[in-house]
Amino acid sequence: MAKPNIVQKNDLIQSAKACLVEKGIERFTLRAVAEMAGVTQGTVYYHFRTKEQLFLEVVKDICDRSWDDLTRTDDNFIQEAIASAKSRCSYDSFYHKLFLTLIVSGFHHEQIREQLGEILMKENRVLTDHLSRLWREESPVEGVSFETWGIMLNAIVDGLAIQALLSKDFPVEKTYEELEHFFKAMTAHTAGEEEKE
Amino acid sequence: MAKPNIVQKNDLIQSAKACLVEKGIERFTLRAVAEMAGVTQGTVYYHFRTKEQLFLEVVKDICDRSWDDLTRTDDNFIQEAIASAKSRCSYDSFYHKLFLTLIVSGFHHEQIREQLGEILMKENRVLTDHLSRLWREESPVEGVSFETWGIMLNAIVDGLAIQALLSKDFPVEKTYEELEHFFKAMTAHTAGEEEKE
Amino acid sequence: MAKPNIVQKNDLIQSAKACLVEKGIERFTLRAVAEMAGVTQGTVYYHFRTKEQLFLEVVKDICDRSWDDLTRTDDNFIQEAIASAKSRCSYDSFYHKLFLTLIVSGFHHEQIREQLGEILMKENRVLTDHLSRLWREESPVEGVSFETWGIMLNAIVDGLAIQALLSKDFPVEKTYEELEHFFKAMTAHTAGEEEKE
Amino acid sequence: MAKPNIVQKNDLIQSAKACLVEKGIERFTLRAVAEMAGVTQGTVYYHFRTKEQLFLEVVKDICDRSWDDLTRTDDNFIQEAIASAKSRCSYDSFYHKLFLTLIVSGFHHEQIREQLGEILMKENRVLTDHLSRLWREESPVEGVSFETWGIMLNAIVDGLAIQALLSKDFPVEKTYEELEHFFKAMTAHTAGEEEKE
DNA sequence: GATGAATGAGAATTCATTCAT
DNA sequence: AATGAATGAATTCTCATTCAT
Numbered sequence: 001m002a003k004p005n006i007v008q009k010n011d012l013i014q015s016a017k018a019c020l021v022e023k024g025i026e027r028f029t030l031r032a033v034a035e036m037a038g039v040t041q042g043t044v045y046y047h048f049r050t051k052e053q054l055f056l057e058v059v060k061d062i063c064d065r066s067w068d069d070l071t072r073t074d075d076n077f078i079q080e081a082i083a084s085a086k087s088r089c090s091y092d093s094f095y096h097k098l099f100l101t102l103i104v105s106g107f108h109h110e111q112i113r114e115q116l117g118e119i120l121m122k123e124n125r126v127l128t129d130h131l132s133r134l135w136r137e138e139s140p141v142e143g144v145s146f147e148t149w150g151i152m153l154n155a156i157v158d159g160l161a162i163q164a165l166l167s168k169d170f171p172v173e174k175t176y177e178e179l180e181h182f183f184k185a186m187t188a189h190t191a192g193e194e195e196k197e
Numbered sequence: 198m199a200k201p202n203i204v205q206k207n208d209l210i211q212s213a214k215a216c217l218v219e220k221g222i223e224r225f226t227l228r229a230v231a232e233m234a235g236v237t238q239g240t241v242y243y244h245f246r247t248k249e250q251l252f253l254e255v256v257k258d259i260c261d262r263s264w265d266d267l268t269r270t271d272d273n274f275i276q277e278a279i280a281s282a283k284s285r286c287s288y289d290s291f292y293h294k295l296f297l298t299l300i301v302s303g304f305h306h307e308q309i310r311e312q313l314g315e316i317l318m319k320e321n322r323v324l325t326d327h328l329s330r331l332w333r334e335e336s337p338v339e340g341v342s343f344e345t346w347g348i349m350l351n352a353i354v355d356g357l358a359i360q361a362l363l364s365k366d367f368p369v370e371k372t373y374e375e376l377e378h379f380f381k382a383m384t385a386h387t388a389g390e391e392e393k394e
Numbered sequence: 395m396a397k398p399n400i401v402q403k404n405d406l407i408q409s410a411k412a413c414l415v416e417k418g419i420e421r422f423t424l425r426a427v428a429e430m431a432g433v434t435q436g437t438v439y440y441h442f443r444t445k446e447q448l449f450l451e452v453v454k455d456i457c458d459r460s461w462d463d464l465t466r467t468d469d470n471f472i473q474e475a476i477a478s479a480k481s482r483c484s485y486d487s488f489y490h491k492l493f494l495t496l497i498v499s500g501f502h503h504e505q506i507r508e509q510l511g512e513i514l515m516k517e518n519r520v521l522t523d524h525l526s527r528l529w530r531e532e533s534p535v536e537g538v539s540f541e542t543w544g545i546m547l548n549a550i551v552d553g554l555a556i557q558a559l560l561s562k563d564f565p566v567e568k569t570y571e572e573l574e575h576f577f578k579a580m581t582a583h584t585a586g587e588e589e590k591e
Numbered sequence: 592m593a594k595p596n597i598v599q600k601n602d603l604i605q606s607a608k609a610c611l612v613e614k615g616i617e618r619f620t621l622r623a624v625a626e627m628a629g630v631t632q633g634t635v636y637y638h639f640r641t642k643e644q645l646f647l648e649v650v651k652d653i654c655d656r657s658w659d660d661l662t663r664t665d666d667n668f669i670q671e672a673i674a675s676a677k678s679r680c681s682y683d684s685f686y687h688k689l690f691l692t693l694i695v696s697g698f699h700h701e702q703i704r705e706q707l708g709e710i711l712m713k714e715n716r717v718l719t720d721h722l723s724r725l726w727r728e729e730s731p732v733e734g735v736s737f738e739t740w741g742i743m744l745n746a747i748v749d750g751l752a753i754q755a756l757l758s759k760d761f762p763v764e765k766t767y768e769e770l771e772h773f774f775k776a777m778t779a780h781t782a783g784e785e786e787k788e
Numbered sequence: 789g790a791t792g793a794a795t796g797a798g799a800a801t802t803c804a805t806t807c808a809t
Numbered sequence: 810a811a812t813g814a815a816t817g818a819a820t821t822c823t824c825a826t827t828c829a830t
Contacts, residue, residue, distance in 0.1 A: 025222050238792085549749075641821080
């Protein structure tokens with residue numbers, strides 16, 4: 001139903017993301033966003049009253065998309081989550097460049113920081129739930145709660161992304177293969193223990 | 198015996214770090230650095246020919262310090278590394294705010310990116326070495342190489358830092374306790390298996 | 395029986411006046427006028443082809459109202475004029491804020507300047523006439539013509555308004571009381587002199 | 592001692608005044624000020640951090656000059672004050688255009704408003720003092736205090752200025768001649784009354 | 789070594805105005 | 810009659826950088 005010839009706010013938000021990744025925070029100018037979207041600066045200001053507002057709407061967009069991803073349920077959730085993380089783990093990862101850029105900008109913008117924090121916590125919770133289901137409520141390592149497993153898995157994904165972003169030589173394939181292996185081993189371990197009973 | 202102007206230069210670098218953390222990349226201006234150091238803008242230019250040069254020296258400073266930390270050897274290296282990581286894991290962590298800020302700025306500055314990448318890889322290697330020594334060359338989980346264990350541990354530290362930076366409620370204590378527990382369990386596991394032999 | 399669009403036009407003019415007083419010339423924007431009137435910018439353009447046109451109609455409106463005030467005749471005109479002036483003489487006087495704002499804008503807009511000048515001259519003439527009638531064609535001070543008396547009275551009213559606008563402590567009551575006293579004394583003086591003859 | 596080739600703040604303030612009068616508040620831009628002073632916009636910002644700051648310093652300058660004028664004492668103060676007022680009373684009066692422009696801008700800037708208010712009150716007081724001395728503490732019209740005489744005289748000067756600014760035909764000469772006449776008559780009146788004693 | 793005045797390029801932002809609907 | 814999207818020119822303001830002293 002989008003009218004032709006009318007620049008949609010959404011187009012501008014997508015352009016803003018691209019600019020943010022292409023140019024970085026420092027050179028993220030509304031002029032660049034406008035040019036990328038093929039409109040004038042005035043148009044950007046018509047839709048977003050300030051640069052900050054546009055920024056916020058970019059974050060909101062990211063969070064909404066993330067939310068949608070998290071709410072689909074699936075039996076192979078953990079495996080798929082790892083596969084998805086792997087696919088986004090690279091030297092040029094648009095996703096992680098954007099995410100880290102927003103995190104850093106969040107250090108000086110409480111609203112952004114909170115929103116990103118909420119998404120991360122939500123991810124933690126969803127991972128925790130799925131791991132707990134996968135492992136039938138029994139942690140493979142005594143003294144390590146499911147909550148912590150969820151937090152760890154999430155942390156690993158972000159930590160690996162950073163390493164991949166910073167080093168062209170980072171062994172994405174090998175690392176993710178062994179990460180999957182590790183989780184399978186943990187799963188086998190819990191299954192094995194149950195069998196013993 | 199450091200010459201006075203070297204002292205000055207170092208002051209400026211420390212001021213630059215503080216500015217970077219306090220104001221963020223966007224508002225990281227040479228004027229702010231000068232003010233914080235109690236000198237004029239001209240003085241900054243006397244020591245660093247451009248803003249970029251100052252930036253690079255900040256990165257170099259970070260890397261040098263990191264290097265120093267890594268080259269001290271110690272029997273309890275892993276435990277101490279985790280303890281140190283925990284102590285820097287908070288909502289207001291100067292260290293991680295600075296580190297992430299530099300990482301993000303590295304996305305558009307190859308030289309910075311490479312230097313930070315090298316440090317991370319060096320960390321991976323050192324962790325790998327120490328884990329391999331701790332576990333007497335036997336990985337606690339079959340199919341997971343020591344290299345990957347090192348990478349993972351490093352990733353976890355960064356990933357947890359991000360979570361702590363974004364959420365006031367992040368359970369730093371509990372998570373690190375259980376992380377230590379996990380590594381102890383892994384250590385016990387390898388020790389146990391060896392005993393069996 | 396006024397047509398609806400004439401009502402609208404008038405609403406816009408009143409909103410424009412309010413904006414002018416509330417925000418001042420510098421921030422007198424058509425957007426603000428539109429918002430205050432509860433319409434969109436486009437609507438303002440439907441009624442007035444340019445910002446200048448709206449401005450001119452505001453001036454015209456002021457002048458028309460002023461004209462109406464002046465043309466009512468009354469035996470106590472002078473006394474009532476002073477009373478009316480006093481009532482509009484305050485730190486927050488909408489009337490004088492608007493009037494002075496328009497005067498200042500008139501410095502760079504000949505048409506406005508002329509219209510405002512004409513109103514002032516008309517006021518002078520009306521005051522002159524009434525004083526001359528009140529004083530039976532005999533000036534209370536030899537060598538001071540009725541024309542000058544009219545000009546003076548008008549000048550005093552504006553000059554006092556400025557003082558009241560700029561100082562919260564300006565003694566409006568006392569000053570106007572003594573001003574009335576002064577004119578009564580002048581009136582008594584002329585009456586007295588006539589009696590002597 | 593002013594260094595050559597270094598644009599003095601004061602030059603900029605004088606340029607600002609000229610711009611304000613030439614272009615009016617609406618078109619009073621820092622670019623125009625810079626051009627008039629023969630420097631770049633950056634220079635203006637080096638000396639005054641904001642447009643508002645420049646504005647304030649213009650007001651301060653006006654007030655300081657006014658203050659200096661008022662503090663010189665003189666036996667013929669009143670006569671000279673009237674002569675001075677007359678000389679500044681014209682259709683093109685730089686002084687009054689500037690003063691009124693600042694007054695109007697003061698409606699939305701408390702600091703400016705206060706400063707201008709203080710100057711006016713100071714003028715009132717000085718006029719009051721001199722009139723009281725001139726008339727040997729006896730008001731020429733009973734019931735009209737010296738304070739009110741001072742206020743009135745000041746109001747008349749401003750009010751006449753407005754009339755002159757708005758009408759090319761305003762009879763400056765005649766009006767001021769009769770105004771002087773009036774004050775002389777009042778003076779004679781008090782002197783006469785004393786003689787009677 | 790250090791300073792402060794000055795610059796100029798470019799940033800965010802505002803706003804009168806146009807126009808298709 | 811009225812709207813709202815879009816424009817573009819102008820404005821305030823920032824900042825890295827230069828340079829004479």
